[in-house]
Amino acid sequence: MEKVKFSDQIIKDAQKIVEECMGKEDAFCQSACPMSTDAKGYVNLIAEKKYDEAIKLIREKLFLPNTLGRVCAHPCEKDCRREVDFNEPIAIAALKRFAAEKADDESIWDLTTGNDTGKKVAVVGAGPAGAQAAIDLRRNGHAVTIYDKLDVLGGMMRVGIPAYRLPRDIIDYEYSYLTKLGVEFKLGVEIGKDIKFSELRDQYDVVLLAHGAHKGNIIPIPGHKAEGVFPATEYLKEISLTGNFEKAGKKIMVIGGGDVAMDCARSSFRIGAEEVYQCSLEDNDNLPASHEEIHESLEEGVIFNAGWGPIEIIEQDGKVTGIKIQKVKSIFDDEGRFNPAYEAEEKIIDIDTVVMATGQVVEDITDGVLKQIRGGRYEVDKDTLETEIEDVFAAGDAAGSVIVIEAMALGRKAAISIDRYLKGINLRENRCFKEEWSYETKLDVPLPEDIEDEPRLHTNMRPADERKRDFNQADLGFSEEDAVKEASRCLECECKMCMKECIMMNDFCQCPKEIMEKLINGEDIEPLLAYSCNSCDNCTIVCPHELPMKKIFIGSRKDFVKANKGESPMKGHKAIKLHQLFGFSRLFTTKRKGGDK
Amino acid sequence: MSIVIDKSKRYGFMAGCSLPSYNPEITTKTTAYLNSVFPKFSAVQKCCGKPTKAVGQYDLFKERFKGLQDDMDEVGIEEMIVACQSCKLTFNEVSTTPTHSLWEVLPLIGLPEEVKNKGKDSEIVFTIHDSCSTRNDKKLQDGIRWILDELGYKYVESKLSRDKTRCCGFGGMVVPTNPEVAKKVMKRRVETLDSENIVVYCAACRSSILQGGAKSWHILDLVWGPVVNKNDNSPADVLASPLKSWINRYKAKKGINKTVK
Numbered sequence: 035m036e037k038v039k040f041s042d043q044i045i046k047d048a049q050k051i052v053e054e055c056m057g058k059e060d061a062f063c064q065s066a067c068p069m070s071t072d073a074k075g076y077v078n079l080i081a082e083k084k085y086d087e088a089i090k091l092i093r094e095k096l097f098l099p100n101t102l103g104r105v106c107a108h109p110c111e112k113d114c115r116r117e118v119d120f121n122e123p124i125a126i127a128a129l130k131r132f133a134a135e136k137a138d139d140e141s142i143w144d145l146t147t148g149n150d151t152g153k154k155v156a157v158v159g160a161g162p163a164g165a166q167a168a169i170d171l172r173r174n175g176h177a178v179t180i181y182d183k184l185d186v187l188g189g190m191m192r193v194g195i196p197a198y199r200l201p202r203d204i205i206d207y208e209y210s211y212l213t214k215l216g217v218e219f220k221l222g223v224e225i226g227k228d229i230k231f232s233e234l235r236d237q238y239d240v241v242l243l244a245h246g247a248h249k250g251n252i253i254p255i256p257g258h259k260a261e262g263v264f265p266a267t268e269y270l271k272e273i274s275l276t277g278n279f280e281k282a283g284k285k286i287m288v289i290g291g292g293d294v295a296m297d298c299a300r301s302s303f304r305i306g307a308e309e310v311y312q313c314s315l316e317d318n319d320n321l322p323a324s325h326e327e328i329h330e331s332l333e334e335g336v337i338f339n340a341g342w343g344p345i346e347i348i349e350q351d352g353k354v355t356g357i358k359i360q361k362v363k364s365i366f367d368d369e370g371r372f373n374p375a376y377e378a379e380e381k382i383i384d385i386d387t388v389v390m391a392t393g394q395v396v397e398d399i400t401d402g403v404l405k406q407i408r409g410g411r412y413e414v415d416k417d418t419l420e421t422e423i424e425d426v427f428a429a430g431d432a433a434g435s436v437i438v439i440e441a442m443a444l445g446r447k448a449a450i451s452i453d454r455y456l457k458g459i460n461l462r463e464n465r466c467f468k469e470e471w472s473y474e475t476k477l478d479v480p481l482p483e484d485i486e487d488e489p490r491l492h493t494n495m496r497p498a499d500e501r502k503r504d505f506n507q508a509d510l511g512f513s514e515e516d517a518v519k520e521a522s523r524c525l526e527c528e529c530k531m532c533m534k535e536c537i538m539m540n541d542f543c544q545c546p547k548e549i550m551e552k553l554i555n556g557e558d559i560e561p562l563l564a565y566s567c568n569s570c571d572n573c574t575i576v577c578p579h580e581l582p583m584k585k586i587f588i589g590s591r592k593d594f595v596k597a598n599k600g601e602s603p604m605k606g607h608k609a610i611k612l613h614q615l616f617g618f619s620r621l622f623t624t625k626r627k628g629g630d631k
Numbered sequence: 632m633s634i635v636i637d638k639s640k641r642y643g644f645m646a647g648c649s650l651p652s653y654n655p656e657i658t659t660k661t662t663a664y665l666n667s668v669f670p671k672f673s674a675v676q677k678c679c680g681k682p683t684k685a686v687g688q689y690d691l692f693k694e695r696f697k698g699l700q701d702d703m704d705e706v707g708i709e710e711m712i713v714a715c716q717s718c719k720l721t722f723n724e725v726s727t728t729p730t731h732s733l734w735e736v737l738p739l740i741g742l743p744e745e746v747k748n749k750g751k752d753s754e755i756v757f758t759i760h761d762s763c764s765t766r767n768d769k770k771l772q773d774g775i776r777w778i779l780d781e782l783g784y785k786y787v788e789s790k791l792s793r794d795k796t797r798c799c800g801f802g803g804m805v806v807p808t809n810p811e812v813a814k815k816v817m818k819r820r821v822e823t824l825d826s827e828n829i830v831v832y833c834a835a836c837r838s839s840i841l842q843g844g845a846k847s848w849h850i851l852d853l854v855w856g857p858v859v860n861k862n863d864n865s866p867a868d869v870l871a872s873p874l875k876s877w878i879n880r881y882k883a884k885k886g887i888n889k890t891v892k
Contacts, residue, residue: 538805617677627705628674629892
């Protein structure tokens with residue numbers, strides 16, 4: 035047979051399939067993850083009790099599965115189909131922790147590194163961004179030293195997230211991976227103080243700034259300078275390092291509605307507070323904190339005033355004695371600007387301590403060399419994380435991330451740029467930026483038939499009255515039985531509707547896009563594929579985009595015949611040829627005209 | 632569009648290929664019945680060329696169909712009736728003669744009195760396998776249900792019926808090309824039907840259903856054949872033997888010649 039020349043219509047239809055087929059689209063959980071973790075993949079391995087494979091899959095992207103299993107703000111769960119349709123997302127994060135506890139083992143850690151490049155990188159900050167960047171750079175053969183002003187590892191995970199949510203031995207264990215890879219640590223060294231930023235630049239080929247946003251924000255309401263007002267960062271840091279906060283009283287008001295506010299409120303009980311309050315501009319339905327954190331805070335007895343804004347801190351003799359809060363009417367004005375408006379209703383709560391969990395800013399360590407923008411973040415190129423100085427990059431909260439997994443993604447992004455910079459490769463060429471962050475998947479499929487709303491299973495929490503008195507882990511995690519059951523609720527979001535319908539396509543591809551990509555790239559499709567189509571159209575009927583697979587398979591036969599001297603290329607069709615000759619022969623045909631009756 | 636029967640016109644009938652190859656008797660009886668209903672009636676037997684087209688030989692197909700069109704024109708057919716769904720689609724596409732499915736026509740002209748309610752005492756419960764080529768032709772599918780109702784047989788609708796029907800496995804000339812796939816499709820089709828007693832209106836579908844492991848009757852078996860009871864076996868897979876099929880095709884031709892004079 036000659037080279038087949040497919041007609042324009044076939045190529046046009048194939049093009050449409052390549053553009054619209056969703057067979058290769060990632061599941062919602064995966065595309066929502068800034069690190070593109072294959073959540074669907076490991077959740078289903080857990081459902082099959084293949085824990086070893088699950089942890090390996092997680093570790094392809096994440097070096098701290100147990101940590102993230104406890105503290106990740108899990109954007110994957112927000113996009114989970116069971117959340118979108120039923121408000122009962124798969125407990126993806128908790129399942130990750132389960133897999134880590136069940137099967138993580140140093141023997142499976144990938145310790146391969148590239149050949150030594152002779153290049154040296156200084157990473158400032160031992161938080162998730164710096165650690166992720168260090169890992170990726172080490173794997174590419176560069177020498178990496180991480181500096182941190184703290185004496186401990188983990189950055190904000192260590193001094194921002196309380197120990198009852200993240201036991202410290204887990205951080206140390208998971209960070210031991212970096213040491214095994216050959217990353218060097220210089221802890222207790224503050225850049226800008228112990229070593230000047232310029233000296234660091236002199237000593238290393240590249241400097242990565244990933245030192246987080248550790249400076250708390252105090253809203254300047256009347257009374258904010260009174261004794262007893264603290265930023266959340268200072269509060270959580272001292273509690274993390276010492277298990278106490280010397281200056282705290284017994285009646286604490288936490289201002290803020292996010293996870294940090296919940297951490298402050300819940301930690302307050304653990305250091306001996308008797309009454310803990312919360313207030314925030316956002317009302318109950320719009321609190322930024324995760325459902326779990328809100329639920330657990332309520333269980334522990336935090337008194338919520340969501341939708342009440344702080345107006346004035348009342349002081350006596352320079353010390354906090356109360357706070358006046360007022361009911362919020364709206365947070366943003368008609369033009370969408372932050373401009374809270376209040377109802378007349380107000381109340382005063384007697385307290386002796388105020389903790390402001392109202393944002394954190396990045397402190398400059400470059401002696402003013404780099405420009406800082408909102409929140410103190412360094413001004414960077416969003417795609418590459420390069421700064422105005424070519425050998426200085428930024429990542430993590432210092433470059434705009436808000437949650438741990440985002441910080442890691444920025445760490446990875448910075449590492450890609452730094453590696454290119456060190457190798458003299460253009461930072462932007464042939465690079466898929468989309469894959470370096472969360473993105474919107476094109477997946478758009480109907481909910482499978484017979485799917486019911488099955489409730490999410492919850493992990494085993496210690497009783498609120500017991501757990502609120504210490505810093506031991508509050509959540510004991512999933513039992514194996516519950517983990518498997520919870521993982522089994524996964525809807526395994528994918529398209530592949532045609533593949534479930536058509537038997538024969540499964541012998542040739544994972545999805546039609548695969549075949550059609552070949553076709554438009556000038557490769558032939560197998561004749562057997564085109565001639566195995568039953569022409570039933572069920573593929574198109576079930577396809578959410580009604581893509582024309584049959585039209586291509588059946589239509590291309592004409593082109594195959596043309597390339598094969600007017601005959602079908604299939605041997606089996608010799609029988610058809612004979613049948614057709616008979617079917618038209620005089621022996622078997624007739625034409626009769628009946629008379630008028 | 633609804634069909635209007637106009638008996639001043641000359642109607643023509645073609646059973647197709649698989650039906651006469653399967654059963655010349657029911658082919659002849661159908662021809663004879665139509666001949667008795669229409670004052671002006673002609674009949675042809677030939678292939679419409681669909682298989683030629685299906686393998687990709689478009690030029691040859693055009694040539695072959697022209698031969699059939701010439702035959703129809705020669706015997707003066709003004710409106711055509713076909714008993715094969717592939718013929719129906721092929722005619723709609725290329726024939727100059729308006730063409731109707733037998734399954735749409737029968738409800739309009741009615742069934743012979745003697746076959747009405749013949750199945751009313753039978754306990755068999757059928758289900759229908761709709762032909763996938765005419766999955767969107769609701770009128771045609773309604774005609775099959777109408778015939779079963781007229782005959783008095785009980786049937787259940789399968790979930791995957793009408794526009795949701797699946798291929799029997801025979802379509803696209805796959806059997807001679809990829810018999811393993813065809814066999815799998817046949818088995819799966821049978822598994823997705825809600826009774827093991829399956830009524831079809833395509834003789835090739837009937838053969839596939841039998842190969843898929845269920846019992847199957849052509850709707851014309853039920854019209855012209857004996858009353859079918861609960862544990863009866865369905866007729867054998869005649870189409871599996873090429874020799875028997877061609878002998879039958881020849882017999883059908885003879886039957887038509889005898890009937891239409």
